[in-house]
Structures are given as C-alpha cells and as structure tokens.
Amino acid sequence: xxxxxxxxxxxxxxxxxxxxEAQVTNLLHTLQWIRDAKPSRKEVHEWLKVTFGGLSExxxxxxxxxxxxxxxxxxxxxxxxxxxxxxxxxxxxxxxDYLLEVFARHFVGIAEILEVLQAKKSLDRNSLTMEWFxxxxxxxxxxxxxSARHISNQLRERLDWLRSLGFVGxxxxxxxxxxxxxxxxxxHPPELILLSSSEIEAEEKAIRSLLTExxxxxxxxxxxxxxxxxxxxxxxxxxxxxxxxxxxxxxxxGFCLSTPRGIYEIEAAHIIPKxxxxxxxxxxxxxxxxxxHWAFDKGVISVAPNExxxxxxxxxxxxxDEPLVKQIVGFEGQPIRRVVHKQCSPAPESLEWHNRNVFxx
Ligand SMILES: [Zn+2]
Numbered sequence: 001x002x003x004x005x006x007x008x009x010x011x012x013x014x015x016x017x018x019x020x021e022a023q024v025t026n027l028l029h030t031l032q033w034i035r036d037a038k039p040s041r042k043e044v045h046e047w048l049k050v051t052f053g054g055l056s057e058x059x060x061x062x063x064x065x066x067x068x069x070x071x072x073x074x075x076x077x078x079x080x081x082x083x084x085x086x087x088x089x090x091x092x093x094x095x096x097d098y099l100l101e102v103f104a105r106h107f108v109g110i111a112e113i114l115e116v117l118q119a120k121k122s123l124d125r126n127s128l129t130m131e132w133f134x135x136x137x138x139x140x141x142x143x144x145x146x147s148a149r150h151i152s153n154q155l156r157e158r159l160d161w162l163r164s165l166g167f168v169g170x171x172x173x174x175x176x177x178x179x180x181x182x183x184x185x186x187x188h189p190p191e192l193i194l195l196s197s198s199e200i201e202a203e204e205k206a207i208r209s210l211l212t213e214x215x216x217x218x219x220x221x222x223x224x225x226x227x228x229x230x231x232x233x234x235x236x237x238x239x240x241x242x243x244x245x246x247x248x249x250x251x252x253x254g255f256c257l258s259t260p261r262g263i264y265e266i267e268a269a270h271i272i273p274k275x276x277x278x279x280x281x282x283x284x285x286x287x288x289x290x291x292x293h294w295a296f297d298k299g300v301i302s303v304a305p306n307e308x309x310x311x312x313x314x315x316x317x318x319x320x321d322e323p324l325v326k327q328i329v330g331f332e333g334q335p336i337r338r339v340v341h342k343q344c345s346p347a348p349e350s351l352e353w354h355n356r357n358v359f360x361x
Contacts, residue, residue: 031083072084099165129155203238219279269297278350283344299359313360
C-alpha cells in the first residue's frame with residue numbers, strides 16, 4: 001500500500017518477478033535497460049513480459065506502475081521513459097541502502113517491519129505478523145479491512161524484499177535484523193518512518209503552546225514523548241518551529257542552502273541536548289548548519305548568554321591558518337543571527353548551561 005503525492009492510496013505491493021534473491025538484480029537490470037533504451041511505456045511492458053519469463057500483460061503493467069513509476073524511479077518525458085534522480089542514484093549506489101530508503105518512502109509497512117524487529121530482537125512468523133499488522137494498521141486504518149490471507153501475502157512480499165536486500169534474516173525459524181538492517185534502522189529512522197503531516201503539526205502545535213508558559217530549560221513530564229515515532233514527529237515539529245525563526249540560515253555563519261527539492265540543510269540544534277533532558281522549547285533551540293551544529297554539540301563553540309555572540313574554544317585559535325578551522329574561529333565575537341519573533345530567542349538559562357557543561361572553553 002502506498003500513498004502517492006496526490007494522496008491517492010494504492011493497496012498493492014508487487015515484488016519484481018523472480019525469487020527474492022533475484023529481485024534486486026532484476027530491478028537494477030530493468031533500470032539499466034530503461035536508461036540506455038529510453039523506451040515508451042508500452043515498450044517497457046513488452047520488455048518485462050519477455051525478459052521475465054512471459055509475464056501477463058496485467059502483471060507487467062503492475063510491475064511498471066508499482067516498482068518503477070510509483071516509487072519515483074522512472075518518469076515519462078515526451079513519451080519516453082527515463083530514470084529520475086532517485087532512479088540514477090539507485091542504479092549507481094554501491095549499497096542497497098538507498099533502494100530501501102526509496103521503497104520505505106513509498107510503501108507502507110516496510111519501515112514498520114524494521115521497527116518491530118528492532119524492538120523485539122527476533123520473532124517467529126506468527127508473532128511478527130501480529131505485531132506488524134497491529135502497528136501498521138494503527139497508522140493506516142484502511143488495512144483493517146484486509147483478510148488474514150491478504151495480510152500474510154502482503155507481509156511475505158515485504159519480507160522477501162528485505163531479505164533480498166540483506167536487511168532481514170531467519171535463524172531457527174526466527175526473523176531478525178541483520179547487522180546491516182540494524183545499522184540502517186538506527187541511521188535512517190526519520191526517513192524510514194512515514195510520518196503524516198498531521199502528526200508533525202500536532203507536535204509543532206504542542207511546541208508552540210510552550211511559548212505561552214514560563215520557560216523551563218528541561219524536559220517536563222508533560223513534554224515527554226511516548227514512542228519513538230512520536231519522538232521523530234517531535235523532532236520534525238521542533239525543526240519546523242526553530243528553523244524558520246532563523247530564516248532557514250545558520251545562526252553562526254548565515255549559511256542557507258536547499259536541495260533542488262527544497263529541503264533545507266539547516267538543522268535545529270538543542271542548546272541543552274535531548275540526552276540531558278533539554279526541553280523541546282523554541283528557546284532551547286538554535287538553527288545551525290552541519291559544521292556549526294557539530295562544533296556546538298562538541299563544545300568547540302558556544303554562545304554568550306546575554307550578548308548572544310559566538311564563543312570559540314581557546315585550543316583552536318592558534319590554527320587560524322587552516323581554512324576549515326577559520327570557518328569556526330572566524331566567527332568569534334560575532335553576534336548570532338536574530339530570530340524573527342523575540343520570544344523564540346535562545347534562553348540565557350540554556351546558554352549558561354551549555355557554557356558550563358558542554359563548551360570546552
Ligand atoms: Zn554555520
């Protein structure tokens with residue numbers, strides 16, 4: 001089942017023709033052919049029918065729609081099929097991580113398999129089916145109408161995919177994440193979990209409502225999130241509040257760049273980190289580019305609580321001739337960017353805590 005950008009819901013997930021092991025190879029082979037041949041859609045259907053052992057017209061069309069077109073790997077321009085940016089990236093990527101990321105973005109239930117196995121370590125097929133269905137259908141209620149047989153088929157197809165990608169294994173009848181699967185689940189949670197915009201908006205609203213209360217730099221019981229999914233939504237909500245306050249620019253260097261798809265590079269840093277129960281309050285946040293976020297989290301830089309100027313660790317100052325070090329030291333004493341709404345300005349309490357506990361000095 002997938003949710004297309006237009007909100008249309010597709011209830012099928014068809015694996016590429018062939019065994020689980022052959023699926024990735026078959027998909028890459030098909031992408032390569034499309035890249036070179038620039039065929040019409042009809043020619044792709046014909047090619048799929050012939051190449052994968054006489055598929056029916058119906059199945060070939062579905063493979064095209066579900067595996068190539070819906071996940072955004074292939075698009076049609078002037079009547080010719082060609083690879084999208086994602087399609088090229090999948091074809092040239094040395095690992096299957098990117099392919100999984102693309103599929104997880106488009107097919108509901110893949111992220112949930114990884115989520116269940118990450119929490120439970122290992123599960124037999126029946127327990128996995130129950131846990132997966134409970135979790136996924138709680139998020140996508142259309143699934144509640146599925147028959148037991150349909151649920152089992154849908155899960156099997158996804159599991160075949162994850163096994164063929166090397167992310168899920170079976171040991172003594174128990175399903176578990178392989179080392180690669182665990183690494184992927186840890187490294188990619190936000191991309192993997194398809195948050196709905198309403199989940200993020202609910203968290204954004206909760207964060208904005210904190211502005212009407214007295215500032216507390218630390219997390220309170222009320223703020224604590226209940227699940228990892230809510231934590232991701234909270235993070236996105238925090239970013240949605242903090243980053244526009246700095247007009248999508250780094251508070252230290254003013255860097256402001258987005259990808260061709262309009263995704264801004266700027267991150268929302270917690271001044272008192274989450275690991276120290278720092279609050280998801282806009283005043284405990286600051287927008288930073290990748291390099292200054294890293295430097296801030298490691299205590300290489302900080303911000304003076306009242307003057308709101310950049311502080312730089314002393315050990316770096318003798319290395320001004322190194323261009324990258326200059327990217328950090330060069331901003332010493334400079335005022336940070338001002339927020340749009342004064343009530344979102346970084347709190348002196350949070351900055352004092354950062355000066356004392358994180359900043360190397
Ligand atoms: Zn920066």
